[in-house]
Amino acid sequence: MCGICCVVSLSTRPPDSWLLKEGIEFSLRRRGPDSSQQLVKSVLHPPYHCLFSGHVLHLRGLMTPQPLEDPTTGNIFLWNGEIFSGIRVEVEENDARVLFRHLCSCGSKSDILSVLSPIRGPWSFVFYQASRHCLWFGRDYFGRRSLLWQFNEDRNSAFALSSVSSVSEMDSPWQEVPAAGIFQLDLQVCAMSKGVVLTLHPWQSSSSENGTEDAIIGDPGLLLKDLPSYVALEVNKHHSLVTPVVPLNMKVLEPLEETRFSDFANCVASVGILQRFLVEPLRKKLVHQFIAVLSEAVKKRVLYVVRDTNQFEGEMSENVLRRPHVAILFSGGIDSILLANLADRHVPLDEPIDLLNVAFANPNEVGQNNSSQKRNEKRQWPRSECRNNADMAVGDPLSCFNVPDRITGRAGLEELKALSPSRSWNFVEINVTLEELKTARKQRISHLVYPLDTVLDDSIGCAVWFASRGEGLKTHQGVTRPYKSPAKVMLTGIGADEQLAGYSRHRICFKRDGFEGLNKELRMELGRISSRNLGRDDRVIGDHGKEARFPFLDEGVVSFLNSLPVWEKADLTLPQGVGEKLLLRLAAVELGLTASAVLPKRAMQFGSRIAKLESSNERASDKCTRLQSGSVEDFSTQGSKPLQKKVNYTADSFLQTSLTAEGEDLCS
Incomplete structure (x- = not known):
């Protein structure tokens, strides 16, 4: 994963440093801590600079290191993605370099699009x-990279492009590039027209x-309606x-056929x-x-x-051998526990898997003095000290973090241990x-969630930021x-609810409009996931130098689910905890999971209890005023320092910087 940025000047002067002064460069370095460099491309007639x-x-x-530059053609490439298939990439090869080589051999528009079309995996x-x-840019079909x-x-x-931005009232607003296709910018035409x-x-x-219809690509006119008039x-x-x-298979049943789906309507979930x-x-x-295609993803x-x-041949220690490389945003719900179960199939057995479980303490649920004492006690724990589990009883300072997701997470951990006792499961x-929430939101999270700005974006953005930090x-x-x-790869369960009718609104839609209405709702859900979820989550997780990966949005998984009639994926005549995401629950039972297979859907903002912390009378769609007060300068002054051309920066100094405070659902 990478942080990428391109700034275009359509004048005789090269791009100025306004972008770097806003702390955006620092945020980009946090996404890509292993190498940082930049270069400027200048053309004198007609004048433009990139x-x-x-x-x-x-x-x-x-x-x-990026940007990649081809000395023969003068082409330049920035890549933030993963090629899982579509272009052959050997184990020892870097996919950015392989793709750049293919693009440099292209002579026409059709050639470039033919190279990009078959790629499977997330990218921008x-x-x-x-x-x-010409400047070409874009995001993958689902918009999995910001x-x-x-x-x-x-x-x-x-004109500017960037993986991340910054909240500011001084400049034109940033917007997410629509995941509607590939964009092309003729720099000579722009330079001559000054537009x-x-x-x-x-x-x-x-x-x-066979009952299917075209996938929704989106109306470009609607997707780009917010563009300025001079664009x-x-x-x-x-x-x-x-x-x-x-x-998507849009087939529906006749009313008489639907009656066969009511046999278990009044049963208790089991x-x-x-x-x-x-x-x-x-x-x-x-x-x-379904298990086979999801397991492959x-x-x-x-x-x-x-x-x-x-890297440690001949002197490898046990600690190196047992370093986790994969983590899962883990609530113990059906999505996350199934991903953990399948990851156990493929991660080397001597390598631990981290299960990241986040909880927010509500100060209103504990006595004020006791709450203060708890926070102080937690702060005073030195990193080198440990604590016996026997001390963690009801009166323990950590008991206020026993939120619903913590309870189901621990239960899910026991299920995983029973199925795979040889695996080392790190339940974090x-x-x-x-206090920590407010500090982190002001210094980091508000800038990462932007340009999204609702109460829901705030709740999920904050929960995912703390969870993916992994502390x-x-x-x-x-x-x-x-x-x-230390894991750099984060598996998340996003995409399961959108394809398998996991949200409560899907039941409402089904009761009102039947299978036809449910089909339309699911098609709309997947069509808007790039602008509603994925860009935000990529920015938030990437801020820790980690990469979000979305197995449920693998092209093979989506194609398999799209090919099925909706009643094979969900039966909303069945009780909650069974009917929604029915296919997923059946897969879990087939793999040996039990209690977690029938847990009802619980959104991350409620399971972690972040939604109860600050305001109880807000609606999820309301604009969140708490996201407007961010100040990236408080976090680091290093973001204003310009990069030197073709000079690599070491990551250590940036990784050591940390916050002054300690430290809609992704994985239900």
Whole structure:
């Protein structure tokens, strides 16, 4: 994963340092702590300048600093992504370099789009094609990697792209680049017209049969309605990309056929109900197919990461061997526990897996003096000291963190231990006080959530930021110690609810409009996931120098689920805890999971109790005033220092910087 940035000046002057002064450079370095460098490309007639800034988190192949520059063609490349398939990448190769080599061999628009279309995996990129004076950029079909843009009519820097931005009232607003296709910017045309003219090459889905219809690509006119008036947009449907997933099956049943789905309508949620479904041979076969495709998606995401073994040949210690490389945002609910179970299949057995479980203490639920005492006691624990688990009774300072997700998380841990006793499972209890929350929001999280700004964005953004930071307590053999997860890869369960009718609003929709209405709702959910969830979550998790990976949004998984009629995925006539995400629950039972298979959906903001901390009379869709008061300067003054051309920076000085305070659902 990387932090990438490109600033374009359409004048005789190169881009100024306004962008770097806002702390954006510092945020980019946090995303890519292993290498940082930049370069400027200048053309005199007609005049334009492009500043490229790349910050690398090394995860695959040989360490490859960015931006990449080809000395023969003059092309430049910034890549923030993972190629899981579509282009051959050998184990020892770096996917950014392999893709850049392919792009440099392209001569036409069609060639470039033909290279990008078959790629499977999350990505955002910026590619400067010197021969045509073109800037190409975009995000993958689901928008799993963040990319923002900003237009400045009155500035020397007319156009900017960045993985992250900063809350500021001084400049034009940042917006998320729509995941509608690949954008092309002819820099010569822009320089001569002194304006920005964008060409969009959209995702196109071919028509299909058997009750299915085209996947929603989105109306570019609606997606780009917030562009300034001085930005022109053209949509080129003659040169487009092919959607990476099959269209959603929109087949519905006749009213008389729907009655067969009410046999268990009044039953209490239980594993027994799910086991009765698995007696059906066709249902069992379908469950096995789903397990296979999801397992393959998890496999790619836990194995495509550089492990330390080759770096310590001949002197490898037990600590190095047992360093976790994969963590899971873990509540003990059905999504996260199934990902953990499948990760156990593929992660080397001598490597621990971190289960990150976050909880927020509500000061209103404990006595004020006692709460203060608890916080002080927690602060006074030296890193070198440990604590016996026997002390952690009802009156323990940590009892206020026994929120619903902590309880189900511990229960889920016991299930995983029973199924895989040889695995070392690191259950990390991440405890957050109100003071810590406020400090982190002001200094970091408000800038990462931006440009999103609702109460829901605040709750989820804060919960995910603390969870993915991975700083908490780990209990081993009855002894509890402070612990910080070193894992760079974070698995999250986002995408399961959107495809398998996991939200309560899906039940409301089904009762009102039946299968037809539910199909439309699910299609809309997946169509908006790039702008509603994924850019935000990528920015928040990436702030810790870690990479979010989304197995439920693997192209193979989405295509498999899209091919099924909706009643094979969810039966909302069944009770809560069974009917929603039915296929997922059946898979869990088939894999040996029990109690977690019938847990009802609980959104992260409620399970972690962050939603109860500050205001109880807000609606999720309200604009959140708490996100408006951020100050990135409080966090670091290093963000204003400009990078030197072609000079690498070491990550250590930036990784040592930390906060002054200690330290809609992702994994339900």
